[in-house]
Amino acid sequence: MASSLLPGLLSSTLPSKTLTRLSLQQFPIRPTSRTQYPSLRVLSIASMAYERELSVAKKAASLASRLCQKVQKALLQSDVQSKSDKSPVTVADYGTQALISFVLQREIPSDSFSLVAEEDSGDLRKEDSKEILKRITELVNDTLSADGTYNLSLSEDDVLAAIDSGKSEGGPHGRHWVLDPIDGTKGFLRGDQYAIALALLDEGKVVLGVLACPNLPSRPIGEPEKNSLQNSVGCLFSASIGGGSVLQLLDGSSPTKVHVSTTENPAEASFFESYEAAHSMRDLSSSIAKKLGVQAPPVRIDSQAKYGALARGDGAIYLRFPHQGYREKIWDHAAGYIVVAEAGGVVSDASGKPLDFSRGRYLDLDTGIIVTNQKLMPLLLNAVREALKEQSQSASTL
Numbered sequence: 001m002a003s004s005l006l007p008g009l010l011s012s013t014l015p016s017k018t019l020t021r022l023s024l025q026q027f028p029i030r031p032t033s034r035t036q037y038p039s040l041r042v043l044s045i046a047s048m049a050y051e052r053e054l055s056v057a058k059k060a061a062s063l064a065s066r067l068c069q070k071v072q073k074a075l076l077q078s079d080v081q082s083k084s085d086k087s088p089v090t091v092a093d094y095g096t097q098a099l100i101s102f103v104l105q106r107e108i109p110s111d112s113f114s115l116v117a118e119e120d121s122g123d124l125r126k127e128d129s130k131e132i133l134k135r136i137t138e139l140v141n142d143t144l145s146a147d148g149t150y151n152l153s154l155s156e157d158d159v160l161a162a163i164d165s166g167k168s169e170g171g172p173h174g175r176h177w178v179l180d181p182i183d184g185t186k187g188f189l190r191g192d193q194y195a196i197a198l199a200l201l202d203e204g205k206v207v208l209g210v211l212a213c214p215n216l217p218s219r220p221i222g223e224p225e226k227n228s229l230q231n232s233v234g235c236l237f238s239a240s241i242g243g244g245s246v247l248q249l250l251d252g253s254s255p256t257k258v259h260v261s262t263t264e265n266p267a268e269a270s271f272f273e274s275y276e277a278a279h280s281m282r283d284l285s286s287s288i289a290k291k292l293g294v295q296a297p298p299v300r301i302d303s304q305a306k307y308g309a310l311a312r313g314d315g316a317i318y319l320r321f322p323h324q325g326y327r328e329k330i331w332d333h334a335a336g337y338i339v340v341a342e343a344g345g346v347v348s349d350a351s352g353k354p355l356d357f358s359r360g361r362y363l364d365l366d367t368g369i370i371v372t373n374q375k376l377m378p379l380l381l382n383a384v385r386e387a388l389k390e391q392s393q394s395a396s397t398l
């Protein structure tokens, strides 16, 4: 069991826990709008309550991004046949989940550790998965040993147990980590955008989030390259409740606060949507953009990198309208949600209701997810309402 590795050993490279734990119940604040917070003093106390967790989450996501970069590099150097095969992403998905689960349990020992994550070890325990499990274990151990913080090696059983810690159902009470080990699997396989997305729920609210986007350029999307210094890729977004959103490069540059676009004019706004056509109704997004007066074509990228890019103002709107019957999972939105909310943005369902992360592994939503700044949200909601009405009218005449 991974937990056999855990007893009370805290890393010397992370700040020790000097703060008294403050629960959300003591500070009943809502994360959706910074202007609603009661006072700056309470804000900073609330975000300090999760300082250690945020630091550990950033470390875990940074380590995992090294693991993923290694796998993606090998994948892109290999032949076409292996690019269409699913095994590289499998190795990176499981490896990331094992690594992050291990780091969280090791750094923040708790009897009530809970992780809601995408993968489980069912397939890995099958007889024909021996080789892949060996590769995952090597990858995790190589990543840990290159980092040097932990002088140990995980066994295959440790890796399986760490993956299976992700089976939690989440819910409205207590603390739950929420992890998408590789969000944007298809982008990962193509060599495009993907994200490692980790968040913490406390009493049903997202209180911190980290988005590691190893392929996201440091310069804004759409801005032309100027010189090699601006060509770096690899962004780490992080946010904690009341503490704002911060961007640093995965190579360790100094953190800077980010803010969503302040544009009030839809004609100046550009919008994000999924790269994968099957993940969102493009006709509907296009009709909404037209009603709003957006002139620019959609910016299509994979994963929660969209939330990160929007949080730093690369675009002002994100539209996501899955086809009927699709159920959104909390790990696909929790980290991105708080990164945008703390950067001054608003994330809601298509009717304007805040997302509810307290209902278990799924986000049971009305129709879709829309994201923008506070000034554009009322206009966007009107455009969404009209476009949805038109869509249902044309469906009923068919």
Ligand SMILES: Nc1ncnc2c1ncn2[C@@H]1O[C@H](COP(=O)(O)O)[C@@H](OP(=O)(O)O)[C@H]1O
Pocket: 180, 182, 183, 184, 185, 186, 274, 275, 276, 278, 279, 280, 301, 302, 303, 304, 322, 323, 326, 329, 332
């Ligand atoms: N038919 C569908 N409609 C909407 N989302 C879908 C989908 N099929 C998969 N997804 C989700 O879309 C995520 C990728 O997001 P995006 O479309 O923004 O790139 C996937 O995450 P994973 O790659 O972790 O499986 C998956 O959870």
Ligand SMILES: [Mg+2]
Pocket: 180, 182, 183, 184, 331, 332
């Ligand atoms: Mg995902």
